[in-house]
């Protein structure tokens with residue numbers, strides 16, 4: 473039952489991301505936009521702060537799974553790299569290739585790691 477509940481949490485968050493992200497994307501056109509880059513940066517900063525606070529609190533409901541955090545950090549660094557490079561190319565009017573999908577797909581992968589691991 474836990475797995476079904478956590479899967480629903482993942483779907484719930486992805487649904488929210490689809491509505492908010494879709495709204496931003498439709499308003500901005502299909503490229504790597506500034507909100508994607510700022511969102512990717514924010515995930516790394518907020519994630520690291522969450523880990524710091526959870527480590528400081530040290531009770532049963534704030535245990536830090538270091539393997540999971542390492543995987544999320546690697547994926548998040550890939551997301552932010554794709555977003556930064558894609559946005560820089562878009563600013564110069566160059567084709568962003570698969571970078572938008574790498575950033576978006578990486579973020580979805582991290583939602584699944586966060587909710588299911």
Ligand code: HEM
Nearest residue numbers: 485515516519520522523544545548551579582583586587
């Ligand atoms: C694209 C990047 C990322 C995405 C999309 C993402 C997504 C999420 C989501 C959806 C949750 C909520 C899961 C739940 O409540 O069960 C979560 C929780 C969390 N994330 Fe991330 N994350 C990202 C990057 C990171 C990074 C880089 C770190 C740390 C280095 C991190 C650390 C955490 C921690 C510690 C929590 C647990 C908060 C808690 O419930 O106590 N995340 N993340």
